[in-house]
Amino acid sequence: MSIIKLLSxxxxxxxxxxxxxxxxxxxxxxxxxxxxxxxxxxxxxxxxQNPVNSILMAQGKVSDILKTKQTFFVVQGATTAILAAMKxxxxxxxxxxxxxxxxxTVFSGLILTGGVVDWFMPETDEKWxxxxxxxxxxxxxxxxxxxxxxxxxxxxxxEGVNSDINEISKVxxxxxxxxxxxxxxxxxxxxxxxxxxxxxxxxxxxxxxxxHKTAGALNQTAVLNISNTINNVDVTVFQAALNLFQTxxxxxxxxxNIEACFxxxxxxxxKKEIDNLILEIEKTKSELKxxxxxxxxxxxxxxxxxxxxxxxxxxxxLSDSLFxxxxxxxxxxxxxxxxxxxxxxxxxxKLDKLKQALKKIQTNPSFEFExxxxxxxxxxxxxxxETFNRNFIYVNKNNSxxxxxxKMILPYPPGIGLLYPGEAIQKWHLTYLNNDVEVIA
Numbered sequence: 001m002s003i004i005k006l007l008s009x010x011x012x013x014x015x016x017x018x019x020x021x022x023x024x025x026x027x028x029x030x031x032x033x034x035x036x037x038x039x040x041x042x043x044x045x046x047x048x049q050n051p052v053n054s055i056l057m058a059q060g061k062v063s064d065i066l067k068t069k070q071t072f073f074v075v076q077g078a079t080t081a082i083l084a085a086m087k088x089x090x091x092x093x094x095x096x097x098x099x100x101x102x103x104x105t106v107f108s109g110l111i112l113t114g115g116v117v118d119w120f121m122p123e124t125d126e127k128w129x130x131x132x133x134x135x136x137x138x139x140x141x142x143x144x145x146x147x148x149x150x151x152x153x154x155x156x157x158x159e160g161v162n163s164d165i166n167e168i169s170k171v172x173x174x175x176x177x178x179x180x181x182x183x184x185x186x187x188x189x190x191x192x193x194x195x196x197x198x199x200x201x202x203x204x205x206x207x208x209x210x211x212h213k214t215a216g217a218l219n220q221t222a223v224l225n226i227s228n229t230i231n232n233v234d235v236t237v238f239q240a241a242l243n244l245f246q247t248x249x250x251x252x253x254x255x256x257n258i259e260a261c262f263x264x265x266x267x268x269x270x271k272k273e274i275d276n277l278i279l280e281i282e283k284t285k286s287e288l289k290x291x292x293x294x295x296x297x298x299x300x301x302x303x304x305x306x307x308x309x310x311x312x313x314x315x316x317x318l319s320d321s322l323f324x325x326x327x328x329x330x331x332x333x334x335x336x337x338x339x340x341x342x343x344x345x346x347x348x349x350k351l352d353k354l355k356q357a358l359k360k361i362q363t364n365p366s367f368e369f370e371x372x373x374x375x376x377x378x379x380x381x382x383x384x385x386e387t388f389n390r391n392f393i394y395v396n397k398n399n400s401x402x403x404x405x406x407k408m409i410l411p412y413p414p415g416i417g418l419l420y421p422g423e424a425i426q427k428w429h430l431t432y433l434n435n436d437v438e439v440i441a
Contacts, residue, residue, distance in 0.1 A: 001053075001054050001057070002054060002057065002058055002259060003046075003054045003055060003056075003058050003252065003255050003256040003259045003377055004256045004259055004260055004263075006044075006045065006046075006054045007037040007039070007252055007253075007256050007267075009418060014044055017040055017042055018040045018249070019038055019039075019040060021035055021038070021288070023035055023036050023037075023039070024036075024327055027253075029033065033111060033379055036249065037252055037253045037256065038252060038253055039252050040249060046125070047235070048073065048075070048200075048246065048250040048255065049239075049242075049243045049246070049248060049391070050239075051398055055255060056138075058073070058255070058259040058367060059071055059072060059073055061259075061262070062223065062258075062259070062262045065190065065262055065266050066190055066200065066223075067200065067201070067227055067228070068200055068225045068226055068227060068228065069226045069227060069228045069230065069235055070107065070225075070226045070235045070414075071223050071224065071225050071226070072223065072224040072226075072238060072239065072242055073221075073223060073255055073258050073259075074221070074222040074223060074242070074246065074250050074331060075217075075221065075222075075246070075247070075250045075254040075255060075258075076220055076222075076246055077106075077210065077219055077221075077222050077243070077248065077331055078103075078182070078184040078208045078209070078210040078222040079105045079219045080081050080242070080245045080246055081101075081208040081222050081223070081224040081242075082103070082105045082106060082109060082180075082182060082208050083105065083108065083112060083241075083245050083309070084238060084241040084242040084244070084245055084246075085180050085206045085208065085224060085238070085241070086106070086109035086110075086112070086115070086152070086180070086222060086239045087109070087112060087113055087241040087244060087245075088224075088233070088237045088240070088241040089145040089149065089150050089178050089180070089206070089233070090109075090113040090114075090115040090149055090150055091114075091115075091149075092113065092114030092115070092385075093114060093115075093116055094113075094115055094116065094147060094149040094150075095115070095116045095117075095118065095146060095147065095148045096110065096113075096115040096116065096117050096118070096140065096148060096149060096150050096151075096152065097117075097118050097119075097120050097121050097143070097148045097150070097151045097152070097177070098117055098118070098119055098120065098151075098152045098153075099119075099121075099122050099134055099152065099153040099154060100119045100120065100121050100122065100131075100375075100378070100416075100417075101154055101157060101416050102103055102152060102153070102154055102182065102416065102417075103154070103414070103415045103416065104292055104408060104410055104415045104416070104417055105415070106152055106182075107384055107408070107417060107420050110383070110384035110385065111384045111385050111387070112387045112389050113311050113385075115149075115150075115384075115385075116144065116383055117380070117383065117384060118142075118148070119377065119378050119380070120134070120138075120139065120142060120151075120153075121377060122134050122135075122157075122163075122217040123135055124374050125296075126308070126371035126372050126373075126374075127336065127369070128159075128296050128307065128336060128337050128372075129163070129315075129334040129335060129336045129337060129372035130157065130158075130159045130296075130307070130334075131157055131161075131374075131416075132161045132335070133162075133163040133164070134153050134155070134158070134164075134168055135328065136164060136167040136168050136170075136171050139151070139168060139171050139172075140171045140175075141173075143171060143172070143174075143175040144175070147175075148175075148177050149177065149178065149347075150177065150178045150179075150180060151168075151172055151177050151178070151225075152180045152182070152281070153168070153179075153180075153181055153182070154181070154182040154183075154184075155182075155183060155199060156183070156185050156186050156196070156302045156305070157183055157185075157416040158171070158185065158305075158332065158339065158413070158416075159296065159305055159307045159339055160185070160296075160301050160302030160303070160305025160307065161298060161300075161301060161302075162186075162196045162300040162301065162302060163310045164202075164204040164300075165179075165181060165197075165199045165202035165203060165204055166203055169202055169203025169204060170203065171204075172202070172405060178205045178206070178230070178233075179203070179204045179205050179206070180205065180206045180207075180208075180398070181199035181204040181206070181207045181208070181421050182202070182207075182208055183198065183199045183204075183207040183208060184197070184209060184210035184213060184222070185210065185213050185214060185302070185305070186198065186207075186209060186214075186302070187209040187210060187211050187213065187214050187215040187265075188214050188215060188265070188304065188343065188344075190265070190266075190276055191265045191266065191270060191271050191274055192256075192271060192274040192275055192278065194274075194275060194278045194303070194320075195274070195302060195303075195304075196300050196302060198397030200225050200227050203227070203229065204227060204229040204236075204313065205226075205227050205228075205229070205233075206224070206225065206226055206227065206230070207225045208223070208225070209221070209222060209223050209225065210220065211258060211261050212223045212345065213266060213341065214304055214341070214344065214347050215260075215261055215343060215344055216261060216264070216310070216343060216344025217257050217258060217260075217261040218253075218254060218257045220251075220254060221254055221257055221258050221261065223258065224238060224242065226238055232374060234431055249399070257270070259321070264343075264344075269371070270331070270344075273344060274344070277304065277343070277344075277346055278303050278304065280348045280351055281304065281306065281342060282303065282331060284306075284351045284352075284354070284355050285306075287355060288308075288355055288358055288359070291310075291358065291359045292310055292311040292312065292363065293308055293309070293310050293311075293358055294308065294309050294310070294311070295307065295308050296337070304323050304341070304342045304343055304346075305339065305341060305342075306339070306340040306342060307337055307338070307339050307340075308337060308338060308340070308358075308360060309336055309337040309338070309369070310361065310363060311363060312363025312364050312365055312367045313361065313362075313363045313364065313367060314335055314367065314369075315333045315334050315335050315336050315337045315338050316333055316335060318333075318337050318338055318361065321334040321361045321362075322338075322354075322357055322358075322361070325357070325360075326353070326357035326360075328353065328354060328357055330372060332411075332413050332414060333350075334372060335369075335370070335372055336369050336372060340354065343403050371406075373428070375418050375419075375428060375429075376428050378401075378419075378420070378423045378424075379423060379424035379426065380422060380423055381422055381423065381424055382404060382421075382422035382440070383406045383422060384420070384421070384422060386422060387406070387420075387421035387422040387440070388389070388421075390406060390421075390440045390441070391440070391441040392406040392438050392440055392441055393438075393439060393441045394437065394438055394439075395436075395437055395439055396435060396436065397430060397433050397434065397435050397436070397437050398439040399437060400425045400428070400430070400433065401425060401427065401430070402424050402425060403424070403425055403427070403437070403439040403440075404421075404423070404424060404425075404439055404440040405419050405420070405421055405422070405423055405424075405429075405437070405438070405439060405440070406421050406424055406438045406440045407419075407421065407437075407438045408420055408421065408430050409429065409433065419432070421440070425437070425439070
């Protein structure tokens with residue numbers, strides 16, 4: 001029986017178990033429907049840490065849809081899925097290569113696994129101020145110099161840039177390196193020919209999808225995908241790793257929401273919804289180009305990530321004008337561009353409001369964009385695992401150069417680190433530091 005059907009059944013018993021609310025909203029009446037489905041692992045229900053019934057069946061169905069060896073449901077976000085993937089594959093002191101545009105979760109995973117990290121710098125686009133693709137040739141050169149257990153990368157990027165996972169996978173397999181792809185923003189890729197192919201389809205060993213970002217599901221819903229072609233790994237180790245991080249009291253409403261999300265995406269209506277969204281976005285772009293709005297567009301780019309800039313105005317000023325004058329909030333902004341995320345739930349009316357606002361915003365013809373300078377290659381003085389719970393002192397920013405940071409410096413979103421604990425503070429970082437800087441003593 002599916003999770004959805006299980007929760008829709010009326011129980012003919014009196015339960016004295018957790019949760020204590022007895023499936024009734026004693027307070028916060030607006031959440032009544034959520035309360036009705038909020039059970040613990042009572043008799044006849046399944047256990048996320050050892051699924052044998054409805055959860056196992058639902059995971060199996062999604063695995064068939066995604067063409068994986070196994071797909072695990074995660075109710076604590078892509079963060080937990082990434083941590084579990086790392087814990088399953090990385091042992092203490094094993095070397096790990098990580099693309100620098102990773103989410104901060106990967107740094108946490110390095111602390112928890114004791115992996116020894118080297119950083120790999122992706123390509124950049126100074127005009128748009130974003131990280132772009134992983135160059136397979138540069139990756140091969142790096143893998144020829146050092147022996148790594150795992151390579152961790154992000155594709156698509158926050159802005160929808162997709163790397164050639166097919167070529168990257170070949171390079172990794174040639175050098176016996178496991179490939180983990182943070183594909184959090186690519187949850188729709190299985191369901192439209194107008195979107196890039198999935199990381200699993202292209203040969204990744206492990207991928208992670210976040211369902212709330214584009215797929216219309218609730219916050220904290222995600223899946224961890226294991227490839228059919230992964231070598232020398234028993235998939236049960238991923239369940240064991242998930243059990244280390246995932247709650248023993250999982251939300252059944254969230255679990256059923258994951259199942260319902262994939263039921264919809266894989267349906268005729270779901271696929272039509274995605275294709276219609278892409279069509280509406282293309283129409284919006286086509287019209288706005290006549291009003292001085294430029295859109296990021298690259299081969300294999302995810303069109304649901306609307307990265308734009310308008311001639312005559314900086315990204316920051318454009319973002320402020322949209323918010324203050326039109327009550328429109330973007331996802332992320334830099335000096336040159338603004339990012340607008342879309343997905344299941346993004347309506348034509350919503351896109352029309354953005355379009356009309358962008359047409360009306362005043363610009364300065366004399367304004368010129370400047371290329372954005374990216375962070376230097378990090379100088380790692382202490383490995384992530386060595387930085388946790390270290391003694392620290394505060395120093396004045398002017399005296400912090402080349403001292404070892406004890407803090408993360410990162411914009412959020414997207415949670416990509418500019419400076420991590422254990423790394424030397426370089427001149428480039430000083431712009432982003434407060435006057436008092438926390439450094440390892």
